[in-house]
Amino acid sequence: MAGLFTFFRRNYTASNPPSVPKSSDPIRFGILGAANIGPDALFIPARTHPEVVIQAVAARDEAKAKVYADKHGIPVILDSYEALIADPSIDVVYIALPNGLHFKWALAALENGKHVLLEKPSVSNAEEAELLFHSPLLNKPGAPLLLEAVHYNFHPTWQYFMSQISQADMVYASHTVLVPTGIIKPTDIRYNYALAGGAIMDIGSYGISALRAIFGAEPESCIECNMKPTVPPASELCDAEYTAKLQFPNGAIGEIQGTYNTSWPKFRLPNIEVLHRGVEVHDDSLGPNQVKIRTRKVVFYGHMFATIYNRIDTEDTYEVRNKDDQRPIKKWTEKNYKSVHSFRDIDVEQPGEFYWKSYRYQLEEFVNRIRGRSGNGIWVSGDQSIAQMKAIDMVYEKSGFGVRPSHERPVS
Template sequence: MTSSIRRVFTAFAPPAVEKKSDALRFGILGAAKIAPLALVTPAKSHPEVIIQAVAARDLTRAEEFAKKHGIPDVRGSYEEILDDPNIDAVLIPLPNGLHFEWAIRAIRAGKHVLLEKPSTSNAFEANILFNLSELSQPNAPVLLEAFHNRFHPSVHKFRSFIDPADVVHVHTDSMVPWVLTAKDNIEFNYALSGGSMMNLGTYNFAILRMIFNADPVECLSCDTSIFGDGIHDKCDYDFKAQFRFPNGGIAEATTTLRGSIFWKPSEARVTMREVVVPDKSLPEDQEKVRSRQITLHGFIHAFIWHRIDVKDTFVILDTVDGSPVKRWVESTSHKAYTYQEAGGEFGDLPGEDWWMSYRYQLEEFVNRVKGRPTQYWVEGQDSWNQMKMIDMAYEKSGLGVRPTTDNEWSGAGIGRFEWVRNTISNLSTLAR
């Protein structure tokens, strides 16, 4: 078995470990397809995580899910999990339109929350969710938007080659073959906040924000494709958006949920401006200039496969007339399945080459809950800014921001008008 096959095989079938007496007990709200990848499998190798219970709208489905994944308890409703004092934390892998409601319910029940991305349906909801008073109290619940790929060592190795101030252009793309996304799937349900920007596109937007270490100031364009059948007219199945960032850099995000049957790994390609590179070996009338392009292939599921390509173009210039004296290209490729391979500030962090990005994320989630230092985290402000970027693109596209529904307001345990009144009265504290 080659090392790559062994690594991938072990990622999906990790060794089980003995659980500690103070392990966190998780409940899962919904027998979603993503739940095994997002939590059940990574938990097997974490000594401080136990998957205790699952609930689904269909009890039979929950029972089948529990049996398949060795989960001890099946509950008849999501509320039963939240009411259980023996459950410490919950995973919320529900459809996008239900994230806001059930995250609030869980936080008010005192549960730590691992919340599938996107965190909410729109920035208005994200503002409210991440500024809940319960989150600022002593011993407050931990809330994390589960952007698993941002915790993988490869992303941080990739960033180590980038100076955000020098980025002039970024291209990102991601895709899913059309055979995996039927028209009637929840990905294209507007009432549940569907659309390609709310699905794969969230990864593109997040990696752009990481590359620039900033938020976009403008969405320059956003072209979308829809089915146009009178039913799914507000849900994009692909899009191409272009943004301008504070340093003047331009970024584009391209995603399709109806791509070719031949899958292509996600890609983030960064072009940086020319910079002078000090070189004492050169005579006084010459200088070395470098332009750089860095590409991360596989930025979404880097644990399966990824490659970081760095292409540096060097030119020796005559400083008197600006003419080139010499030109050459240096290309290198890198990988980082562990933080030891990534090096830098994160070089001492734990991990195995077979750890999924979800496993790295779970490690930090547990550390935060246990009051231990976390080396990387997606803060609430970051998640709010992420939704602002998504809203910006949807507004530019003409499809409109994903909706906040009456069900979400009532489900949050508070009336719509009371929410609005409270939000308006607290604008000074909510605005950051």
């Protein structure tokens, strides 16, 4: 019962956290688009950050923007995206627009000297990523910050998970996310091909990003890819279901699987599974003609939604062998299970509460960078964001569905 009470308490508080007094010189955020992700990704995390104020919102539909602002307590409604990014009272522009609009408005915000928190995936394709993240605007003195919001990367659960794997010994990793039918409608913006839609651009981007981090390398090729489109009126080039196999250096294989159309009985929280090759481990208790081999498997349940629920299972299989003929002498398995909700859970002295979502941890580091503080050092670099889009393009090219188009061509 105690575990169930903790589960409900954590998830209730995550969505209803205590508000804190704001500093006299807060960082003021403006929001482009009245997106559904806004509350989870920024508004709720901002309540518990003394240096963050949600100042303004701009949307194409002014009536929608007003309803959105009233609902979320945003004091200023601006009548255009241009007005928001030009507003001198705004320090940061949060962009949660459809994927195809990310490049144009991120670049425009940077040109106006605004820091940018950019929803993932950062842009529509690798060409846009190169232009955006290598923009001279990011290299001049006093340049604004640009961060792709790969939020899971900032949660201490991910840091613990990464501590359980050995990149040098990885042979296989998989990422699976199954969304029940009906949650994503065929009319959803995720299915708008012209705006860089598709399941790989949404849930699949988590899998590709995770594999790249797990192997600590970029995929050399996409060996296999199968995609299924959604039903009309969505574009036939927008995938609703995918499986893909990626080749990484040294023969390692990474697989991703995802769908928007699984049945409710088959629904599971997103998970990652990694397998290591057998490695020799030292053991003073062994005889002179014996060797001990460990093969590790790590499973991460709840990737992407670690606050709701997470568990990392580390399973080590040991085998004592005869050195001469490698004949097995003894074999056994040791298992360890751990859930992580704050850095304190992994004995790291960094800010965090048991109810903080990954978005709140991300906001902490984003503000630290703006303020010039060292923070915990976790970040997503521009080069990482470029590499991510190259990997996404690789998968789409293999699928036959094609790389997502630029909505408005970049100006060179």
